[in-house]
Amino acid sequence: MCGICAIMMDNHNKDFPIGCLLYKMMESQQIRAQDSTGVAIFNNGENQELYRIDYFRKIDGMYTSFTEKVSPERLDKTLYELTQNPNIVITSVAKEMTLLKDIGLVRDLEAKYKIRSIQGTHGIGHLRIATSSRVTADNAHPFSTIAMPDIAVVHNGEITNYSKLRSALELQGHRLFTRCDSEVIAVFIADQLLRHGNLEKANYELIKNADGPFTYIVATPDSIAIVRDKFGARKCIFGYNPGSNDYPSFWAMATDLSALDSVGATFHVETPQPGKPKIFYRDEIQILN
Amino acid sequence: MNDANKFIIRKAILELAKTGIPRSTSIDDDVRNLHNMNSKIINLWDYVTAIGAQLSRPPYDPYRETISLNISIGRKRHKKVNLDIPLIIYGNTAIQYNSIEFVHLALNRLAEKGNVLGLISEIEINTIYDGKRKYPLFKKIDFSNNDSLEDYKKSSPEGLVIEYKDETSLKVLQNFRKEFDGPILVDVSEIFPFHIKTILREGADGIIVDTEKVIKNERYKGKHAIAVIHDAKNAIDDYYKGREANNDDYDNDDKAILVIAGDVNSAGKIIKAAALGANVIGYSTSMLIAHSHIYSEKTSNASSIADDVYSHMIGTKGEIKGIPAALGYSDFHNLSPSDLRTSSIDASLQGDIQLEGLDKTYKEMIEEIIKEYVNDKGIQKLDSSETQEVLRSIVGK
Amino acid sequence: MPYSKDILDLKRHILRAAESSQSYFDLNRLIVDVRKVNDSEIPYSGLGARSPNDYFPSIKIIGSQLRTKNSNTTTYNNIDTAFTLGGRYSSNIITSEVPFFVSGMSYGSLKLPAKIALHLALNRLAKDGIRVVMNTGEGGALPWELYGSKESWSNVSKKRHENIINYADRLLKEHGLDSIDRDNLFCRLYPIITQYASGRFWKDPSYLLNADGIEIKIGQGAKIGHGGLLPGPKVTDLVAENRGIPSYKAAHSPSRHLDILGPEDLVAKILELREITDWRTPIIVKVGCSRIYDDIEIILKSYADAASIDGFVGGTGAAPWELRDIIGINTIPSLKPSREAIDNYYSNEERDEFRLIVHGSVWDSERIAKCIALGANGVGIGTGFLLSMGCTLVQDCYTNACPAGLTGSYEKLDIQTSVNGIVNYVKGTLLELKNIAGSLGRKSIHDLRKEDLVATDELTSMICGLPLVDGQTFNGSINEVVKRVIDKRRT
Incomplete structure (x- = not known):
């Protein structure tokens, strides 16, 4: 699998259409993968009071997306009802996140959802070439979970012991909707966050428990973590765009250098160390001067 | 290539190579006739790959990447025992007495080179052989002696093994659990598959199942080690099922282990047993190799026999590192049942193993066909007892 | 046998100990344990795995015959048995008159006389109008395989020319084959496929440019997830020179292409090879059978012309014994998912450009026919060719002590007899294939369909989707039981 990318704006800047940046980066990596596309963008100021549930309904083998907005009191009940239907795949439960995904190229996603105009403080994007699960809309990235709202994961590589992790999570009562190994990352991180709330620790736990060559980016409402497996088998780099007078500064992460180039994030280019999560926080000043 | 088939294959091709004239029967005809004549002796292990x-998914390379075999035995709160090789x-008692000295020497040598593995023994390990013991010892408790913990502490074992026989064994477990700071493994072969939840609740750090003993029980008559391992793994999972994610009691470290002994005597079987759910393998081949020297005509000294056992273990270590790597794992303990496939319906039923080429177990296949049929005909779904009935009448035949 | 007396002694003792202790022990595997005692290395073995159930005997072709009344010839002369490969992305197409070919066996794992016998036999067959494709295996190809035509020399500098001829001379001299006619030898009339494997055992671009096809070897059935392996004693100076590796050191290829980690890397690699060969040469990707549907799906997306799959029983020169016997699924069960993956990919268009080639436990015409009927386009045979040269199946290919002189003790091999054996094997198999197709009333061997087959047991019926001998299907018999249960519900 795939090409991944992410953007984290400096200083809680939420007025810039980062969908546009993600679009540029994804388009420059399109050659890597053509099966499906998806983005998750955070803090765009929408639906702060209501929870937004996105789901696919499978009808005659076709997936159609639906959205439901519910109040916090009704959230559990609605989720319970939805999970009872075997033809429904819940893609996200969100308060501050917009998660959009479908099969096809990035320009197909743009045509459908106008992702270029979406504003936010940070976001992640994904292009998929399928390795082990089928090419359907529900298997597209980013993956999220119903275990906790506002968490999204994009993943490049394979979690080889995914069935072991999956059965361990299911044993604890978590619900997984697809056969895709990447969903396990989202649920695992959510499970860890529910226990101790520390994103760094959660990522270390996953590195310890997951096997195989992988790189993934996990986004929460206030941070983005970028993680490589302990052997560093899969590449991933990040860089900084210092901005200019009328252009904001931001961090960008991607699989290919060309993607960083396409958004001008060519300063302080580095790769995260294998087995060590690199975390960017929304409210932290990332770089001085 | 089956040994019996080799002859047929070779004969057929040589015939063609000699004459170039079409034959009257094919290899498959001949093999089929042969099978009809001979009743096959089946070992289900061979049908599992x-x-x-x-x-x-890319394979790892054991020469270029570190493949981990480590395991730590022991649940929370108590001292743990770490093994470098799982x-x-x-050994069974018959061969233990004669060969324990050589195995002791070999294990010490292995431990010196960073290959710590454990020993389960009923016998006092006499330290005069080679100074100090450098590997963890699991002392097996002999009920007939009615000994107290103090007696067992003499040989300062790192762990204890209790053979569970009846209610009194539970008392023994409770007593030892209070006093002993280290892993306690309980051999449940006699009472398998019962009481496992109770044993784990009382604080056992793992259970030992000797498949050979279990398949002698009436309940497992005609079944294979595959079924025993599968059931043992399920019994442990049952104990952990439904525990809340944020329960303090639950932690990744709090994992009782499953030790499988009996009928697991080659690297291939170790991998298959581990994939079915075993965490540690009770391995007796080394004991056997040490023992075999008693039959040797030439007089060997203890050191050279220990060398033989050492060599064997190093070779086995290479194998059990290489196979997980080829399956795409950098850790031996990441093997899972989904890595196995079988070419036998029996194996699929006994161990819930997926059939090759179908990627479903035999049971799942049947359930799917039932579902399809019911949907097609628009009749009411079969309830679980009816599904069981269908399964029984198909499997029974 | 290559085992020393000590080892066999020890084996005997362990056997006795096992009996006396009454513990169960797999006697077949005893030699594995003993060998580990001997040298603390991982024991190797040759050829394919021991599969207790390879499904082939459980499949019958209804109403086919191997032999017709006049056994020397066939009454079905017009049956089409041709096999083509390429054309999906490549401009060249490999054509062969038979739907089977020699699968990859390198110089190094096979000794030179055996390789020469194969070369001469395929040349003779080509003169008779039967071209058989040969795969050169993971080691570098031999000079006469790469430079077997006048054109292939055209771009070669004088110095290189001398080096190549010099190397060929030394090869022949070392194996006592100096008397071989060079003009006859440096003439290749059959197509070759070179293997692009993780070891990268080739020294100059002619290995890619002069080949009629390139096979990217991801894995092979005997040692899936494990790289190619040639034990040290077999890496003689000349083998080492051919491969560009140190001599008498075991050649361990990496278990994966170090630059192919996932599907996108495979795409990049194939495009690179396409550019090198000017989009002329057909490219095949070979995988061992495991997660076969997923693997074929990836190959389909990656600009390859064909996929080559190698089943559990697929042979090899040397593989870790236990690894060979535990990893992989059989050839027959992997055929259906492979075909499904291809059919799903082409579900919207009627195109027949992607080829599926099957290896592993295929030795004779009937097995070839069964594979084709189940969806294969071509079949690779390795052990079958060795058997026709006199292989005894003792599986000691990893040593230098082959009793037939194929993978060791090469002095024992008589090239002329071997050439005759191979020619007869190919011709005989071809006649049988024509008889099978002809007796079923088909015009082409590729017209064989699933409908021509029945299964003799339930599992084979499920795995291949075939009816059982009595006309029942697996689904049908279950449906009956369900019906009975439901009827009971009503009463």
């Missing part, structure tokens, strides 16, 4: 890593030497 693992699926390797190719394009959809094997515990576990």
Whole structure:
């Protein structure tokens, strides 16, 4: 699998259409993968009071997306009802996140959802070439979970012991909707966050428990973590765009250098160390001067 | 290539190579006739294989990447025992007395080179052989002696093994659990598959199942080690099922282990047993190799016999590192049942193993066909007892 | 046998100890344990795995015959048995008159006389109008395989020319084959496929440019997830020179292409090879059978012309014994998912450009026919060719002590007899294939369909989707039981 990318704006800047940046980066990596596309963008100021549930309904083998907005009191009940239907795949439960995904190229996603105009403080994007699960809309990235709202994961590589992790999570009562190994990352991180709330620790736990060559980016409402497996088998780099007078500064992460180039994030280019999560926080000043 | 088939294959091709004239029967005809004549002796292990890593996941390379075999035995709160290789030497009593000295020497040598593995023994390890013991010892408790913990502490074992026989064994477990700071493994072969939840609740750090003993029980008559391992793994999972994610009691470290002994005597079987759910393998081949020297005409000294056992263990270590790597794992303990496939319906039923080429177990196949039929005909779904009935009448035949 | 007396002694003792202790022990595997005692290395073995159930005997072709009344010839002369490969992305197409070919066996794992016998036999067959494709295996190809035509020399500098001829001379001299006619030898009339494997055992671009096809070997059935392996004693100076590796050191290829980690890397690699060969040469990707549907799906997306799959029983020169016997699924069960993956990919268009080639436990015409009927386009045979040269199946290919002189003790091999054996094997198999197709009333061997087959047991019926001998299907018999249960519900 795939090409991944992410953007984290400096200083809680939420007025810039980062969908546009993600679009540029994804388009420059399109050659890597053509099966499906998806983005998750955070803090765009929408639906702060209501929870937004996105789901696919499978009808005659076709997936159609639906959205439901519910109040916090009704959230559990609605989720319970939805999970009872075997033809429904819940893609996200969100308060501050917009998660959009479908099969096809990035320009197909743009045509459908106008992702270029979406504003936010940070976001992640994904292009998929399928390795082990089928090419359907529900298997597209980013993956999220119903275990906790506002968490999204994009993943490049394979979690080889995914069935072991999956059965361990299911044993604890978590619900997984697809056969895709990447969903396990989202649920695992959510499970860890529910226990101790520390994103760094959660990522270390996953590195310890997951096997195989992988790189993934996990986004929460206030941070983005970028993680490589302990052997560093899969590449991933990040860089900084210092901005200019009328252009904001931001961090960008991607699989290919060309993607960083396409958004001008060519300063302080580095790769995260294998087995060590690199975390960017929304409210932290990332770089001085 | 089956040994019996080799002859047929060779004869057929040689015939063609000699004459170039079409034959009257094919290899398959001949093999079929042969099978009709001979009743096959079946060992289900041979029908189980693992699926390797190719394009959809890359294999690791044991020469270029570290493949981990480590395991730590012991749940929370108590002292743990760490093994570098997930094997515990576990010989039956008949061969233990004669060969324990050589195995002791070999284990010490292995431990010196960073290959710590365990030993389960009933016998006092006499330290005069080679100074100090450098590997963890699991002392097996002999009920007939009615000994107290103090007696067992003499040989300062790192762990204890209790053979569970009846209610009194539970008392023994409770007593020892209070006093002993280290892993306690309980051999449940006699009472398998019952009481496992109770045993784990009382604080056992793992259970030992000797498959050979279990298949002698009436309940497992005609079944294979595959079924025993599968059931043992399920019994442990049952104990952990439904525990809340944020329960303090639950932690990844709090994992009781499953030790499988009996009928697991080659690297291939170790991998298959581990994939079915075993965490540690009770391995007796080394004991056997040490023992075999008693029959040797030439007089060997203890050191050279220990060398033989050492060599064997190093070779086995290479194998059990290489196979997980080829399956795409950098850790031996990441093997899972989904890595196995079988070419036998019996194996699929006994161990819930997926059939090769179908990627579903035999049971799942049947359930799917039932579902399809019911949907087609538009009749009411079969309830679980009816599904069971269908399964029984198909499997029974 | 290559085992020393000590080892066999020890084996005997362990056997006795096992009996006396009354513990169960797999006697077949005893030699594995003993060998580990001997040298603390991982024991190797040759050829394919021991599969207790390879499904082939459980499949019958209804109403086919191997032999017709006049056994020397066939009454079905017009049956089409041709096999083509390429054309999906490549401009060249490999054509062969038979739907089977020699699968990859390198110089190094096979000794030179055996390789020469194969070369001469395929040349003779080509003169008779039967071209058989040969795969050169993971080691570098031999000089006469790469430079077997006048054109292939055209771009070669004088110095290189001398080096190549010099190397060929030394090869022949070392194996006592100096008397071989060079003009006859440096003439290749059959197509070759070179293997692009993780070891990268080739020294100059002619290995890619002069080949009629390139096979990217991801894995092979005997050692899935494990790289190619040639034990040290077999890496003689000349083998080492051919491969560009140190001599008498075991050649361990990496278990994966170090630059192919996932599907996108495979795409990049194939495009690179396409550019090198000017989009002329057909490219095949070979995988061992494991997660076969996923693997074929990836190959389909990656600009390859064909996929080559290698089943559990697929042979090899040397593989870790236990690894060979535990990893992989059989050839027959992997055929259906492979075909499904291809059919799903082409579900919207009627195109027949992608080829599926099957290896592993295929030795004779009937097995070839069964594979084709189940969806294969071509079949690779390795052990079958060795058997026709006199292989005894003792599986000691990893040593230098082959009793037939194929993978060791090469002095024992008589090239002329071997050439005759191979020619007869190919011709005989071809006649049988024509008889099978002809007796079923088909015009082409590729017209064989699933409908021509029945299964003799339930599992084979499920795995291949075939009816059982009595006309029942697996689904049908279950449906009956369900019906009975439901009827009971009503009463």
